[in-house]
Amino acid sequence: MSLLLAGLFDGLTSFVGGIDFVLIFQLLSLALVVLAGPAVVVVLALRGGDL
DSSP: OHHHHHHHHHHHHHHHHTSOHHHHHHHHHHHHHHHHHHHHHHHHHHTTTOO
């Protein structure tokens, strides 16, 4: 049983270690910047154009 858990843990750590967190952070940052423009337009439209 412990051998099975050890194998599962090794598989999990290799999966987590294989994730490129820098790439995920960069894509998340890009998405936030891209969505900020339309969000400002929507807020301005809802407020009647007044900041």
